[in-house]
Amino acid sequence: MPSVVATAAAPHLRVSATKSVDGEQQNPSGRAPPPASSVVDDHFFWTYTEEPHRSRRQAIIKAHPEVTKLCGPEPLTKYVVFGVVSLQMCCAYLLRNTSMLDWRFLATAYVIGATCNQNLFLAIHEISHNLAFRSPMANRLLAIFANLPIGLPYSAAFRPYHLTHHKSLGVTGLDTDLPTAVEAFFLDSLLGKTFFCTFQILFYAVRPMFIYSPPFTSIHLLNLVVQLSVDYALTKFCGGSLQPVCYFLMSSFLAGSLHPCAGHFIAEHYFFSQVNHGTESIQEQKRPKSSNDKPHPLDALPPPETYSYYGPLNILTYNVGLHNEHHDFPAIPWTRLHDLHRIASEFYEPLPCHHSWVWVIWTFILDKNVGMWCRVKRAQGGRVVGGGGGKNSGRSGESISAESAGPDEAEGWKESELQN
Numbered sequence: 001m002p003s004v005v006a007t008a009a010a011p012h013l014r015v016s017a018t019k020s021v022d023g024e025q026q027n028p029s030g031r032a033p034p035p036a037s038s039v040v041d042d043h044f045f046w047t048y049t050e051e052p053h054r055s056r057r058q059a060i061i062k063a064h065p066e067v068t069k070l071c072g073p074e075p076l077t078k079y080v081v082f083g084v085v086s087l088q089m090c091c092a093y094l095l096r097n098t099s100m101l102d103w104r105f106l107a108t109a110y111v112i113g114a115t116c117n118q119n120l121f122l123a124i125h126e127i128s129h130n131l132a133f134r135s136p137m138a139n140r141l142l143a144i145f146a147n148l149p150i151g152l153p154y155s156a157a158f159r160p161y162h163l164t165h166h167k168s169l170g171v172t173g174l175d176t177d178l179p180t181a182v183e184a185f186f187l188d189s190l191l192g193k194t195f196f197c198t199f200q201i202l203f204y205a206v207r208p209m210f211i212y213s214p215p216f217t218s219i220h221l222l223n224l225v226v227q228l229s230v231d232y233a234l235t236k237f238c239g240g241s242l243q244p245v246c247y248f249l250m251s252s253f254l255a256g257s258l259h260p261c262a263g264h265f266i267a268e269h270y271f272f273s274q275v276n277h278g279t280e281s282i283q284e285q286k287r288p289k290s291s292n293d294k295p296h297p298l299d300a301l302p303p304p305e306t307y308s309y310y311g312p313l314n315i316l317t318y319n320v321g322l323h324n325e326h327h328d329f330p331a332i333p334w335t336r337l338h339d340l341h342r343i344a345s346e347f348y349e350p351l352p353c354h355h356s357w358v359w360v361i362w363t364f365i366l367d368k369n370v371g372m373w374c375r376v377k378r379a380q381g382g383r384v385v386g387g388g389g390g391k392n393s394g395r396s397g398e399s400i401s402a403e404s405a406g407p408d409e410a411e412g413w414k415e416s417e418l419q420n
Contacts, residue, residue: 040185043373045271045303048380051169052305053327060328060344067329067343074333077132077318081123081146088116088149088251092234092244100246110259113149113251115316118261120146122318128159131333144223148230151248154205156223160214160386166330168382169269170305170375175382176208177269183207184372193365196372200265201256214386261317263357264309266364268323271303271376272352274369278359279307282349305376309354310341324351 034042060067091108098105127143130136143155161176168174179187183203187196196203234244256262272279309321318334320326325337325348332340341348354360364370 040181042181044375044377046377057328060347064343070336071331073131073134074335084116084119092247095247096238096241096243109250110254114254114259117251118255122320124155126318126334128162129330140219144226149248150252153223153227156220161208163385167385170378171382172377176211179372188372197361198257260358263360264320267307267309267354267357267360270374272370273303275367279352279354281352304352307354
């Protein structure tokens, strides 16, 4: 059974007991050697520990059973989506006769377009957990509507990969949020990290194709048909101009490039343990300055797998910065994550957190102590959501259908887990 790492100051759970492939105990930190099959010199943090979110969720529910009342759909989401989609449609129409090289086009695409499309990416993220409506189909349709200003069909493909990310955090071959060893090998340099941060939206779009492919469903087809139809209709409505669709695509590219809101992509799961500033926990910020040089109880633990951010950009991004809270309770919508943090503050305030997404991007690129290798990986465990496990189904242990599963199971937890 996993052991509990606990201190008076840090009551959250962190699993430290591990086992290797041949059944022998690993070192207490959970560090394990990389798989022998690695094609390059592997420097990821390999571990056989359980991912921390399930254990912490159970501990929080035991300490604060009232948090389960925070779960469920948020009616406000659909109105925010409608407003942002309308704003993007308006901008696209107004730019129909403006060259892509015109400063007005580029400035609008970066300041308004990229911010709006990042908001819509994260609206789709929220909706993928069935947190806009109680009806799964209503959520799928709203996600397709939110997809329209993105320019390319995305929402249907995103959902099974994202739910698998929750069920298989850090599991190589299943969690498509993880960079591959080849990516890390070639991009672990100043220029490589700059390239990655500039084009990271393309990495997130292309990488899953090389990992595994969920089955193509009727929702994928509907997403494709609706998106291409709206792109075509908008082009015809604007007198044959392709500028509105180019505006959508440019907005999407910039949303996942060197944009302040894009910092969340890196901030969420890359560990900054070897960077000695910028990721202090809330608890550390409250400590007297004279005690800052004292060892912190979390220092002996493995690198954190998830970081939260509590800054102002959460207003634009569905509170995705509260990422530990989201992974602990994926069934709690964005409007109630701060309530979760407040109720269970003794679990979250000791955890290291980022204070600036701009700082995250800057430090990721320039600091040699953080980079593509700074991820925790597991060789075993997890499950595929949405089927299509293929050769991976043996590694994941089981797979479930994202369409046929009940909403609780598809969101990454079961009602029985909340009650026990």
